[in-house]
Structure formats: structure tokens, C-alpha cells
Amino acid sequence: MAGTLYTAEVAHDGGVANVGVVVNHDGTETATVRFGSSYTLRLDEANLDDLINVLRDASSELARRRAYMLADSDLV
Helix, strand or coil: CCEEEEEEEEEEECCCEEEEEEECCCCCEEEEEEECEEEEEEEEHHHHHHHHHHHHHHHHHHHHHHHHHHHHHHCC
């Protein structure tokens, strides 16, 4: 069995990337993250969590910046 597949289309400044994550059922206890046909990461759980955390941190910063910009525009 290959594994469980999760997918998303992610829009970026160059178009849309198909991002896929396969939880490998090959005894390696890893997940393979594919960013289209350009880049692949094979990560264990701890490193997958690290990737998730850094993406969450970046997303939180963008949300804070957006909220600040909205609040700042209300003052005008």
C-alpha cells in the first residue's frame, strides 16, 4: 500500500501549485510532501511538525499585519 494522500491547490505569485502529502505506509514512519513537480520533502513526524509550525507562525504574522493595517486605515 502506497499511503494516504492529502492534497490542496495553493495559489502563489506564479500561478497555482498542487501540493500533496502522502503518509507513507512503507514502514518508514514518514510523510512525503510534494510541491507540484518542483520539490519534494520526505519528513518524519518531528520534522513535519516543524514545517507545520513554521508555516503557522508565518500565517499568524500575516494575519497580525493585516489586522494592524485594517486598524490603521480606520484611523484615517
